[in-house]
Amino acid sequence: MNLDSKIPEGPLESKWSSHKFNMKLVNPANRRKYHVIVVGSGLAGGAAAASLAEQGYNVSCFCYQDSPRRAHSIAAQGGINAAKNYQNDGDSVKRLFYDTVKGGDYRAREANVYRLAEVSSDIIDQCVAQGVPFAREYGGYLANRSFGGAQVSRTFYARGQTGQQLLLGAYAALSKQIGLGKVKMYNRHEMLDVVKVDGHAKGIIVRNMISGEISKHAGDCVVLATGGYGNVFFLSTNAQGCNVTAAYRAHKRGAGFANPCYTQIHPTCIPVHGDQQSKLTLMSESLRNDGRVWAPKDKETAKQIREGKLNANDVPEDARDYFLERKYPSFGNLAPRDISSRAAKEVCDDGRGIATTGLGVFLDFRDAIARDGKHAIEERYGNLFEMYECITGDNPYETPMMIFPAVHYTMGGLWVDYNLESTIPGMFVGGEANFSDHGANRLGASALMQGLADGYFVLPYTVGNYLGEQGVAAAGQVTTDHPAFAEVEADVKGRIDKLMSINGTESPRSFHKRLGNIVWEKCGMARSKAGLEEAIQEIQALKKEFWENVRVVGDADSLNPELERAGRVADFLEFGELMCRDALMREESCGGHFRVEHQTDDGEAKRDDENFTFAGVWEYKGDETVPALHKEPLIYENVKLVTRSYK
Amino acid sequence: MCSLCSFFKSTIGRKILMALSGLVLVLFVLGHMLGNLQIFLGAEVINAYAHKLHHVLPSSGLWAIRLFLLGTVAVHIWTAISLTLDNRKARPQGYEHDKPIQASYGARTMRMSGVILLFFILFHIAHYTARVVPSMEYGEEGVLSETMVPLVKHGEVVMKEGEPIMTFNVNDMMVQGFDVWWVSVFYIIATGLLCLHLSHGFSSMFQSVGLRNTLWRKRLDQAALVYGWVVFLGFAVIPVACLTNILEVDPTGGAAEPVAAITETLHK
Amino acid sequence: MEKTMNLTLRVWRQKNRLDVGKFVEYKLENISEDSSFLEMLDILSEQLVEGGHEPVAFDHDCREGICGMCSMTINGVPHGPEGGITACQLHMRHFHDGQIITIEPWRAKPFPVIKDLVVDRTAMDKIIQAGGFITGRAGSAVDANAMPIDKQTADYAMDAAACIGCGACVAACPNASAMLFTAAKVAHMNSLPQGKAEKNRRSLAMVTTMDGEGFGGCTNIGECEAACPKGIPLDMIAQLNRDYALAQVKNFFQPVL
C-alpha cells in the first residue's frame, strides 16, 4: 500500500499556496465534460458538491436522508473555530495550528493541520456571505466565545445550532446548483459499493431506498464525505443512520483505513436510562463553565441516591467529591474531553456512580445559581436546561443534572494524502470520514471547521488537479457499461439477497446492540490487551451468528429500514473487529485511546512517541484474513512533542 | 406570464386582494353602522341622513359607489372561493384524529360565516334597498306603510321653491321592518356572524398585507375583537330597540306638530 | 422507581404510494415513561419483527430535534401534543397507562405517503432550490466583519433560520400551506444585508414554486405556528406577504425575474 502523503516541499506557511500554484488546472470550458460523484451532503460533501458545481463540473450528490439538509452535521451545537483573532487576544493561524496538534496528542499530520488553520478564516467569510446568522455583538460585529478549554476566544457560533446554520448555508449553495441543474441530487439513496476501473475509482453502486432499485453511477472521480462511524457503539450521539458502510466498502476495495481506534467520548451527555434506549443526547460542553462535576465520596451514599432514598441536594458538602477540581486544579471542570470522560468512568467503576444504572455523575449548578442568581444561569443555559428537562423530566434548577460520557466523534477514518485522496486513486475523502486532522483527539469546534475546509477550500482544488492530470480526453470515458460495474453490482445484489434469505430469529437491531455492548465495554473509554483480544473473538462469533441468524423482514424492493440496518450492522461487525485490532496494536495511550497498561502512576495517559508516532493504516486482505498494517510516520518539524498536562 | 396575472394567480396575491376588499367592507360596515345608529337621534335625523346619502352625489355617482361596493364584494367572494378550492385540493385527506391546536373558532369558521353573510347581504339588499322581499313591500300587502315624508331640519320642514322636500321615511322603514320578529332575529344572527368573521378578519387583513408583527398582532387581535363587538352591538341594538318598542314609527318623519299638519294637507 | 404503562396504538399502515392504507391497532406493554416516543415505536418494531411482521416505517435520524426528519401526527397534532418539540423529543411520561394513541403520517397533497408514516417532502427542497439561497461562490467573500449587522437584525435572521424544515407546519395546516416554512427562509435571507441583492427574485421565485408544488394558501389561523417545533412565528408570514407584494410591484414596473 502506497502511503505517500504528498506533503508539498517548503516551509509550513507556504506549503498550501505553493501547492495550489503547482496544481493542474482545468479550463472552464472543459469542466462541464467531467462528472464528479459526491457521496454525502453534510458540511464536507455539501460544500464540495456545491463548490465543484459552481466551478462548472457536473456533480451527482447522494445522501441517505430525504433531504441533503438533514446530514448529521446539522446536530453540532457548540461552534466553529477560526483563527480570525477578532478578539485581539493573541490568536493566530500558528496558534490554532499548534493547539490542534497538541489537542490531538501529536498524532496528526502537521502540514494538513496547518492548512486547516490557514483556511479557517476563509470559512467564516464564506459562511457570513451565505447568510449564516452567527451571533453578533451590539456593535454589529461577530461575537466569539472560548470553547472546550481553549485559551483564546476563537469560536464562532449561532445560538446552540451552529452545525445546522453552517449546513443550511452549504445546503443553500447546493440547492442553488441543483436548481440550475449542475448538481443532480439523489436523496434516500445509500451507497453500497465503489467501482474501480483500472485501479481508479470511477463509480459507485447505490440502492434507492424507496424502490429498492440498485443502480450504477459512473464518474470521473468519487468524493466520499459520509461522516463518522460512532454508531459502531450502538449508543452514541450520532444520528440513527450514521454508518461506516460507505467508508468500509471503499476500504474493502483497497482504501487504507487509518487509526480506527481513535474515538472521542464526550463527557457531558445525558446518562442511559434503560435498555430500550436508542440514542444518547449531548449536552453542550459550555455547561461546564458554570456547573461543578461531582459524585458522592462513599459508595453507600451513591447507592442510596441510586435507589432514590436520598436526594442529591441533601448530600452535605463534605460528602461530595468534586473530582475534576480535585484532580486537575488548574483546569478544574474545564479539563479536556478525554480526560473528563475518563475521570467520570473511574468514579463509576469505583461504585460511586449515580443515576439508576450507576453510570452517571452530577453536574451541579447550585453554587452558580447562588453566586450569579437563577436569572443569570437561565440567560446562559435556559434552553439547555429545558432540553434536559424535556428528556429526563428533572428540573436542573432544583436537582443537579446527571451526565455521563458517550461516544461522540471518530477521529479515525479512511487514510488520505495531502490532497485528501485515499489509497484508491480518484477517490477523495472529506470531513469526518477521513482520518483527518485531529490526530488522536479532536478539540471542540474543530470538526465543523475541518468539514468546511475540506469542502469549500481543499477538495475543489485537489479534485480539479486530479481531473486535470487525467486529461480532458479521459473525461466521461468510463460509463456504467464497463464490465467492472456489472461485477460490483452483482456483489451488492448478492449480499442483499443473502441478507434477505437467512430468515433467522434475531433482528438486526438486536445484533447491533450486542456489538455495541462489546465495543463499549472493551474498546471504549479504557482498553486493555486482554479485553481487546476477547472483543475480537466475541465480534467474530457475533458476526458468524449474524450471518446465520439475522432476520430481515419485509422485502428488498421497497422501503425497508430493517434491510438498511442489517446492511449497516454487517459492516459495523467487520469494522468493529478492525477497530479493536487497531486498539490492540497501539501499545500506548494517546488522546481518545486509553490503554490501561499505559498510564502514569496517577492514572494519566502515557504516550509512546518513540514507537507510535505514526498513523496506523490498515489494508483489507480478505474476509478471513487478518488485515495488514502499514505505517505513515508522522514527522514533526515545527512543534515539539510534550506531555499534555491539565493539572 | 404577465406580472399582474402571476400576482392574481398566486395564493398571496389573491389573499392580498381579499384583505383589501375586506378592508373596504370593514370601512363600509363601520360607516353604515354609524349612519344607522342615528335612528336613535330621532326620525328627523336618520331621514335627513338618508336623504343626504342619496342626493349629495348625482345618481351616476351613487351607482358608481354601489357598483364599487358590489365589485368589492365580488372580489372578496371570488378570492374566497378560488382560494378555498385550492386549499381543499392541497389537503385531500385529513386526519382521523383531527384536533385544532390554537386556531380560534372565528378563524376556523370564516367560510361558514362568510357564506351566511353573503345570504344576509343579498337579503338585506332585497329587503331595504330594493324592497322586494315578499310580504314586505310597501303599502297594503306589506308591513311597510307608504312613507314619503317631508325633509325636516331643526324641527323645520325644509322647503324648496315653496314646496317641502319629500324624502323616504327611513325611520319607519327600519322600525316596521324590524317589527317582524324573524327579520330581526336573522339580522341579529347575521351581525353576530359578522362579529365572528371580523374577530379574525380584522386582524387577519393586516397580516395578509404584511403589516403585522408579534407586538402588533396582540394589539390587532384585541382591536379585532373590540371592532367585532362594536359592529355587532351597533347593528343589533336597532332591531332589539324596535322589538322592545324603544324605537317607534313616526309617520311625520320627525316634524313637530304644526309641520305634521302641513304634511296632512300636502297628502290630501 | 421507573413507571411503566400499557398502551394501545392505532397506526396508519400503507404499503406504498399506491396502496389505500388503513389503521391497524397494536397493544404495547410495559413501556417505560422515560422512553422517548420513537423508542416506544422501536419496541413496537421489535415486537413486530419477532412475530415476523414488517415494522412500522417512520422517518427519523438525529433523535434530538434538529434534523427535521421525524414526522408523524400524534393524536391529531404534528409532533405530538406537547408543543415546541419534535416527535423524537417527545417522551412517554406525557402519556398515561391505558391510553389510545393515534399515529398518522403528515397529510398534504405535496407530501405523498411513501410507506406507513414516511412521506415524501422533496417539494420543500424545490422551494429552496428556486431561491432559498444567497449566492456567494466559494472564494468570493469579503472579510466577515466588513459588513456589521445590527444585533436586532442578526437575531431576527437567526430566529427565522431556526426552521428545521420538518414540514409540521404543512401537516398542521388545514390547507397544507407551506407559508411558514417558506416565510422562515425568506425572512432569514431577505432581512440580512447579504441577501438584499436577490431579495425580489427570491420572494417571487420561492412563492411561485411553493404554489406550483401544490401547497395551499394561508388563512392566517396559526396552526402552523402552534405545531412548529422551533417557534417560527406568524410574523415571518407577514414579512413574506409584504416582501412578495413589494417584489410584485417592482416587477410590474421593471421585471426582476
Ligand SMILES: Cc1cc2nc3c(=O)[nH]c(=O)nc-3n(C[C@H](O)[C@H](O)[C@H](O)COP(=O)(O)OP(=O)(O)OC[C@H]3O[C@@H](n4cnc5c(N)ncnc54)[C@H](O)[C@@H]3O)c2cc1C
Ligand atoms: C451531537 C453532536 C454535536 C457536535 N458538535 C460539534 C461542534 O460543536 N463543533 C464541531 O466542530 N463539531 C461538532 N460535532 C462534530 C461534527 O458535527 C461532525 O464531525 C461533522 O459535522 C461531520 O460532517 P461530515 O460532512 O463529515 O459528515 P455528516 O454531516 O455526518 O454527513 C454525512 C453525509 O453522508 C451521507 N451518507 C453517509 N453514509 C452514506 C451512504 N452509505 N450512502 C449515501 N450517503 C451516505 C449522509 O446522508 C450525510 O449526507 C458534533 C457532532 C455531534 C454528533
Ligand code: HEM
Ligand atoms: C359576502 C359574504 C362574505 C364572504 C363569502 C366572506 C368570506 C370570507 C372568507 C372565506 C375569508 C377568508 C378567511 C380566511 O382566509 O380564513 C374572508 C376574510 C375576510 N372578510 Fe369576508 N366574507 C364576506 C363578507 C365580509 C364582510 C361583510 C366583511 C366586512 C365587514 C368581511 C371582511 C373580511 C375581512 C376583513 C377578511 C380578512 C381578510 C384577510 O384575511 O386578509 N367579509 N371573508
Ligand code: SF4
Ligand atoms: S416552520 Fe417550523 S414546522 Fe415548518 S418546517 Fe420549519 S421548523 Fe418545521
Ligand code: FES
Ligand atoms: S429525528 Fe431529527 S428532528 Fe426528530
